Amino acid sequence: MNTSNITMMISQNWGAQEMIAAGIETRINRLESIVEQIGEAVLSTTDTIERLAQRVDALSEQVESQGQQVQQQGYQIFALCDAVQSLADTQKDSLKEINQLTKTVDKIVLLLQSVDEQT
Secondary structure, X not given: OOHHHHHHHHHHHHHHHHHHHHHHHHHHHHHHXXXXXXXXXXXXXXXXXXXXXXXXXXXXXXXXXXXXXXXXXXXXXXXXXXXXXXXXXXXXXXXXXXXXXXXXXXXXXXXXXXXXXXX
């Protein structure tokens, strides 16, 4: 082999190695791009999940607050029912007393009428 053949083989080898290196570099660049896109997607998903978690927490607090309000309203309704029952009982007792009073007044009127008739 002469020197020019060796030089040609070496230059051909370097050319092939450069092509292989360029192909590998292209693939690495594509992989880096894909990894970067995946990373951005993961960050975006994480942000979305965090916002969703905050909304769920806010809704949970609202539901809890509304539950307390409903419970408070339940107590108020119970107290109101109790007050209405007491009022009904009082009204019933008042009607009994009015009936008794009416009977007593009727007796007094009858007595007065009979005294008038005797005089």
